[in-house]
Amino acid sequence: METEPISTRRWVILLSCLFFLQPVLLKATAHTSRLDVEVDYLMDFAADQVKERLQLLDQSLLEHRFDKSVRDLIAYHLRYPAQTARNVGRAVAYFPVFEAELAAAGLPEALKYLPVIESALRPEALSRVGAQGLWQFMPFTAPEYGLLIDEYVDERLDAYQATRGAIRYLADAYDYLNDWSLAIAAYNAGKGGVRRAMRRSGGKNFWTVRRYLPRETRNYVPAFIAAIYLTEFYAVHGIEPEMPSLDEQLVERVVVYQPLSFYRVAQVTGLSIEVIQRLNPGYRKGYLPGYKSGHNLVLPQRVTAALRNYLATCANSDDEPTLPWAPVLRMPAYSPQNGTDYERFFQRATNLDSLQSIAEKLQIPASQLAIWNHLSPLDTxxxxxxxxYFRPIVLEARLQRVVNFSTWRAPSLAVPGKLTPADLRAYPLPAMLGNPLYLSLTQKEKPSAIVARFPYLEMNRFLSANELANDKTLPAGSVVRIPRK
Structure with a gap:
């Protein structure tokens, strides 16, 4: 198809734009070139230090070589440190899960770095071929490793279940290939592909069979080594972790066996539904269907006591009470405030302490302490x-069924033979027996405007009944309680 010739006027406009953009483009190009030179100089100048740091890592898993591909991958991420900053920040929440599951299975702890290169520690990550989750399982292979996928649940997005599935795969790969570096390569190329490369090369580890592996897999183990290096030694390169909120760092798993909606969890805990969804992306409809095998529900540590109390008290009851602490008006805009929901503490190290020994004393994963303090677990x-370190202020909500017993009785009357209107009297019901009045706002409105509709109602009483602090406008859809006379 022929294109329309560009008119003279259009050429003038285009050249004018280029003239004004030229300084910006030259500045950006100069900045990128200068950064490339600085990173290359740093990598060449500090090559021996990088090698020494790599030698400090666990060599029983694989040989941490500093070859050209590892060097180029580390240099690339130093040029663009934002991804490493996000990875390290997410590791605070996910590394404790990986470490606990790997230790329970007897597998090397360093395998926890695989999801860094698989998904950048994003549980919702989706590849172009359909693999999804922290460990990037395909839909047709997930059930083979114990992961359920149906209309309600996708356990590829469950950090605990997906980690167990990955452990099964890696354990099988190691038993089949008898080398951890090859088992890691098999996570990318498949066990059969790695086995064929072993037969062709006669080698028994990644470095000896590398040239016979698919092109993508040849750089997979170097990417794994680079991920370990950058996650362990990010601080020496001036990278600042990009942390999620403490509500998404200090989390705990609750196993739930009955149906439960995110809305009910929000009522019990005071969390926003958005936070619950981010922590539990594997539930497709915001609902735990109540399968007999149970479901993992991940929540901030500070609210799990309240949820467990709720589940033990009334989750199986048909007569479920109204939850008095449910901050309905707070939910849409709620976000954790570190000064309110968490406390910060400091532990002084002795001359005998290591990061691991302090972690054991405090019962906090060493990986979390390391990232909070910009340290490597290997640092002295x-x-x-x-x-x-941080501790949550635990929400100890104690559920009670409040039943109001009234001592009021209808008065007995001496009934004459024939009643007259003068004998008929009205005895009002006591206020405590009346039903509460709720008002749903169809448009945003200030509390003072709502109070103005009820002449008997005082502003302080209305604010107290709805746990409000001031006359701030309430959004449409809010439900407010109107106290009775």
Missing amino acids: LVQGQAIK
Whole structure:
């Protein structure tokens, strides 16, 4: 198809745009070139230090070589550190899960770095071929490793279930190939592909069979090594972790066996439904269907006591009470406030302490302590060094069924033979027996405007009944309680 010739006027406009954009383009190009030069100089100057750091890592898993591909991958991420900053921030929440599951299965802890290159530690990550989750399972292979996928649940997005599925695959691959570096390569190329490369090369580890593997897999183990290096030693390169909220870092799993909606969880805990969804992306309809095998529900540590109490008290009851602590008006805009929901503490190191020993004392994963303090688990602590950590302020909601017993009785009347209107009297019911009045707002409105509709109602009483602090406008759809006279 022929294109319309560009008119003279259009050429003038285009050239004018290029003239004004030229300084910006030249500045960006110069900045990128300068950064490339600085990173290349750093990698060449510090090559011996990088090699030394790699040698500090667990060599029983694989040989951490510093070849050209590893060097180029580390250099690339130093040029664009934002992804590493996000990866390290997410690791605070997910590494404790991986570490616990790998330890329970007897597998090397360093395998926890695989999801860094598979999904960048994003549980909702979706590849172009349909693999999804932290460990990137395909829909047709997930059931083979114990992961359920149906209209309600996709366990590829469940951090606990997907980790167990990945452990089964890696354990099978190691038993088949008898080498961890090859088992890691098999996570990308498949066990059969790695086995064929072994037969062709006669090699028994990744470095000896590398040239016979598919092109993508040749760089897979180097990417794994680069991920370990950048996650362990990010601080020495001046990378600042991009942390999620503490509600998404300090989390705990609750196993639920009965049907439960995210809305009910929000009522019990005071969390927003958006936070619950981010922590539990595997539930497709915002609902736990109540399968007999149970479901993992991940929540901030500070609210799990309230949820467990609710489940133990009334989750199986047909007569479920209204939850008095449900902050309905707070839910849409709620976000955790570190100064309110969490406390920060410091532990002073002694001359005998390591990061691992302090983690054991505090019962906090060493990987979390390391990232909170911009340290590597391999770093040596000095006496008196302050190690920062956080504790949640636990929501201890105690559910009670409130039943109002009234001592009021209808008065007995001496009934004459014939009643007259003067004998008939009205005895009002006591206020405590009346039903509460609720008002649903069809448009945004200030509390003062609502109070103005009820002449008997005082502003302080209305604010107290709805747990409001001031006359801030309420959004449409809010439900407010109108106290009775």
